[in-house]
Amino acid sequence: MLVEGIKSRPVYMGLSIQPRARRHIFALEGEGAHALLDRKAALDSTALSRSEILYAPRGSQGKGNDEALRALGADMFFAAPTIATLLFRLRGTLTTAHMGTRLYIAGTEGFIGQAMIVALDHGMDHASVITEHRGSLARRVQCVHCKGVTEDVTHSPFPCGHCGLPLLVRDHYSRRLGAFQGVNIDAEEPGSAPDPEELFL
Amino acid sequence: MSGGTEIPVRVTKVTPVAHRIKRFRFERLDGRPMPYFSGGAHVIVSMNDNGHLRRNAYSLMSPPYDCSAYEISVLHVDDSRGGSSFMHEKVREGDEMRVSHPVNLFQPDWRGRKHLLIAGGIGITPFIAMMEQFSREGAQFELHYAIRSRDRGAYCEDLVAHYGRHRVKIYCDAEDNRIPVARLLDSQPLGTHLYVCGPAGLIDGVLKSGLESGWPEQNLHSERFLSSQPGKPFSIELTRSGKTVHVGHHESMLEAIESAGVDAPFLCRGGACGQCETRVALCDGKLLHNDVYLTDEEKASGRKVMLCVSRFEGKTLHLDL
Numbered sequence: 001m002l003v004e005g006i007k008s009r010p011v012y013m014g015l016s017i018q019p020r021a022r023r024h025i026f027a028l029e030g031e032g033a034h035a036l037l038d039r040k041a042a043l044d045s046t047a048l049s050r051s052e053i054l055y056a057p058r059g060s061q062g063k064g065n066d067e068a069l070r071a072l073g074a075d076m077f078f079a080a081p082t083i084a085t086l087l088f089r090l091r092g093t094l095t096t097a098h099m100g101t102r103l104y105i106a107g108t109e110g111f112i113g114q115a116m117i118v119a120l121d122h123g124m125d126h127a128s129v130i131t132e133h134r135g136s137l138a139r140r141v142q143c144v145h146c147k148g149v150t151e152d153v154t155h156s157p158f159p160c161g162h163c164g165l166p167l168l169v170r171d172h173y174s175r176r177l178g179a180f181q182g183v184n185i186d187a188e189e190p191g192s193a194p195d196p197e198e199l200f201l
Numbered sequence: 202m203s204g205g206t207e208i209p210v211r212v213t214k215v216t217p218v219a220h221r222i223k224r225f226r227f228e229r230l231d232g233r234p235m236p237y238f239s240g241g242a243h244v245i246v247s248m249n250d251n252g253h254l255r256r257n258a259y260s261l262m263s264p265p266y267d268c269s270a271y272e273i274s275v276l277h278v279d280d281s282r283g284g285s286s287f288m289h290e291k292v293r294e295g296d297e298m299r300v301s302h303p304v305n306l307f308q309p310d311w312r313g314r315k316h317l318l319i320a321g322g323i324g325i326t327p328f329i330a331m332m333e334q335f336s337r338e339g340a341q342f343e344l345h346y347a348i349r350s351r352d353r354g355a356y357c358e359d360l361v362a363h364y365g366r367h368r369v370k371i372y373c374d375a376e377d378n379r380i381p382v383a384r385l386l387d388s389q390p391l392g393t394h395l396y397v398c399g400p401a402g403l404i405d406g407v408l409k410s411g412l413e414s415g416w417p418e419q420n421l422h423s424e425r426f427l428s429s430q431p432g433k434p435f436s437i438e439l440t441r442s443g444k445t446v447h448v449g450h451h452e453s454m455l456e457a458i459e460s461a462g463v464d465a466p467f468l469c470r471g472g473a474c475g476q477c478e479t480r481v482a483l484c485d486g487k488l489l490h491n492d493v494y495l496t497d498e499e500k501a502s503g504r505k506v507m508l509c510v511s512r513f514e515g516k517t518l519h520l521d522l
Binding site for chain 1: 310312313314315386387388389390391392393412413414415416417418419420
């Protein structure tokens with residue numbers, strides 16, 4: 001019961017390494033590590049010497065992704081315990097960055113959205129940021145009623161984590177908030193919400 | 202009418218600015234305010250040259266929020282097709298003319314954290330209006346302006362005096378100064394947008410260096426007005442209006458079609474905006490695409506043509522007009 005065909009639904013084109021970039025910043029989360037590891041062939045010594053990798057393992061903790069990323073031998077590698085820590089570090093990096101720096105983001109949509117907000121805050125054009133969706137399809141959803149954001153939503157409708165209203169998850173996406181929009185599904189007839197379907201595993 | 206309704210104006214001032222460059226001030230005949238525009242916008246000036254209609258695009262250079270008049274600067278080009286010669290030789294203060302409503306195909310990206318402007322010669326004009334707007338909005342900008350010689354460089358001293366040496370840099374060819382493009386590109390903070398306007402060689406060079414320095418294409422902006430190039434005369438059939446139009450050596454298809462009394466769509470008349478895109482019904486010969494609007498695939502398909510700057514060589518061309 002997903003509302004589809006909405007233009008704001010982001011499209012993730014995949015991590016293509018830009019050979020002419022003067023600096024590569026990789027912000028990776030969970031299974032997003034493989035988006036970079038799978039492109040090892042495109043990373044020559046010049047590209048690696050210009051690369052900074054920021055990684056938050058989250059659900060992929062213990063799978064050895066961080067060791068594999070560290071072993072690439074990039075100029076800098078930072079393993080972050082949480083997304084918040086990674087984003088704090090990313091902010092620091094972008095604050096002093098110059099044009100010619102390209103940002104690559106890979107992981108779940110919720111992570112891509114949050115890292116993208118940091119990029120936009122630093123004046124980057126969203127179309128110039130290179131993204132790849134890896135891992136769970138779980139969504140980050142804003143309740144349009146109470147404005148609370150619920151992370152890792154896998155079902156629709158689902159109860160808002162803040163106000164408790166049953167929310168229909170739409171494809172309508174806000175780049176500013178890095179979140180899909182959730183709309184109350186039984187406003188006219190409270191209690192008439194259909195059963196939740198697992199749509200975003 | 203195509204190109205939007207025109208505004209009847211009076212030329213209230215003609216000022217010589219530099220070698221072969223004059224500034225023209227237009228005020229409305231009805232005394233009402235001019236429409237607001239945004240920095241980077243241009244108008245199409247219609248010239249009645251002894252019954253022959255000429256229309257050229259000129260960037261607006263007066264402050265965008267000043268509705269009392271529009272100002273443009275015109276370079277008298279050496280190989281003028283007639284427009285710039287007419288402006289320089291025939292137009293006098295007090296004359297009545299017509300200008301289009303403003304159109305902006307060179308809009309600054311207001312999300313940018315800094316704006317890097319690169320101008321060559323008369324390409325300075327859109328930036329004069331842009332800088333007024335940047336400075337009023339408190340946006341960070343820098344102008345790098347290349348001129349051939351001091352007597353040919355319009356507004357150099359004015360701009361330096363107004364915005365300061367830290368924001369306006371002049372490079373004079375005759376004094377062997379060139380814009381250090383590669384160094385500039387390497388030292389810009391993240392979130393900078395670049396805008397270039399001037400001769401084709403400068404625009405091509407700057408855009409190429411930009412990509413080579415790892416800049417994303419989204420941050421590189423340019424404006425080039427092409428003028429219709431002379432070529433072999435040819436004839437076209439207009440399938441809807443049932444007319445045969447002859448396009449002369451120095452004429453563009455658009456001009457010939459307009460002279461034949463057919464109202465063809467247009468906006469920029471310089472191969473940039475896409476408004477005059479026309480469907481080709483039949484083509485036995487070769488379309489000479491001179492625009493920067495159609496993609497290479499569209500040009501190769503031979504099914505569309507931009508009337509304002511492109512030409513044709515061959516036997517038969519039928520257009521859906």
